[in-house]
Amino acid sequence: MLEANELMVFYENMLALNNISIQCSENSIVGVFGANSAGKSTLMYALSGIMLDIRKKEEMAGGERITISGDIRFHDQDITSLKPSLRAKSGIILCPERRRIFKESTVLENLKIGGFLATKAQAKDTLEYILHVFPALKRLKSRIGGFLSGGEQQMLAIGRALMAQPKLLLLDEPLLGLSPLMQATLIKATKAIQKEKKISIIVSEQYARPVFPIVDYAYILENGAAVMEGTRQELMDNPDVKSAYFGV
Ligand code: ATP
Numbered sequence: 001m002l003e004a005n006e007l008m009v010f011y012e013n014m015l016a017l018n019n020i021s022i023q024c025s026e027n028s029i030v031g032v033f034g035a036n037s038a039g040k041s042t043l044m045y046a047l048s049g050i051m052l053d054i055r056k057k058e059e060m061a062g063g064e065r066i067t068i069s070g071d072i073r074f075h076d077q078d079i080t081s082l083k084p085s086l087r088a089k090s091g092i093i094l095c096p097e098r099r100r101i102f103k104e105s106t107v108l109e110n111l112k113i114g115g116f117l118a119t120k121a122q123a124k125d126t127l128e129y130i131l132h133v134f135p136a137l138k139r140l141k142s143r144i145g146g147f148l149s150g151g152e153q154q155m156l157a158i159g160r161a162l163m164a165q166p167k168l169l170l171l172d173e174p175l176l177g178l179s180p181l182m183q184a185t186l187i188k189a190t191k192a193i194q195k196e197k198k199i200s201i202i203v204s205e206q207y208a209r210p211v212f213p214i215v216d217y218a219y220i221l222e223n224g225a226a227v228m229e230g231t232r233q234e235l236m237d238n239p240d241v242k243s244a245y246f247g248v
Pocket of ligand 1: 014016034035036037038039040042043097206
């Protein structure tokens, strides 16, 4: 469903994405793993198209020169130059790193804002679904977003992204800073969402271990380049991956 070829992003002369090609097929979960600064967020921005907006803003402000190359296809359409709002409309929805919920709005308001691309019936159904997959949000509907715990904020961020009716959900470091228990809850929910909503998910994380059990395929990034890729089984059987990423 999504295919990106030879993606490169430079911030001025700094190469943030180095010739990355990545694929995500229908109804699958793809992992993107890499240390701090490996290029995970830059990749998510490139796929969602937000990179085009960032480049435009920098140009207008006379800021840093950002260079983007490579091509991206979604459902066999070339979306390389498609702006982020139209990519969202076609079903590519980014749930950005560090949650970015509206901190002054309530949980329900946050979710409703996320539903701007949905019909009334879709919004109603999706809201019900979110409370089913994240039951903890039920009693928090009127709570102000900024007062939620980190894990609750992440549930809300994913919920808000679901309200936009994704076909491909991009989850940028959803587990960052959360307890192992909360991480496990979110990973279980992520798998349930993919299965029940029949969507695809690309999830990035610094540490592979908590996410690995639910990925069908994964890429390992180092300094902006994909240094390894394979199915879950292939990577699990690879001794280099084991020692470098699982510490075994
Ligand atoms: P993290 O886990 O810290 O979020 P990441 O894997 O998401 O890391 P990116 O945020 O994509 O990595 O950053 C990749 C590289 O590009 C880093 O070296 C970062 O410092 C650099 N970078 C990111 N944004 C900019 C920018 N606007 N200007 C200059 N350099 C940037």
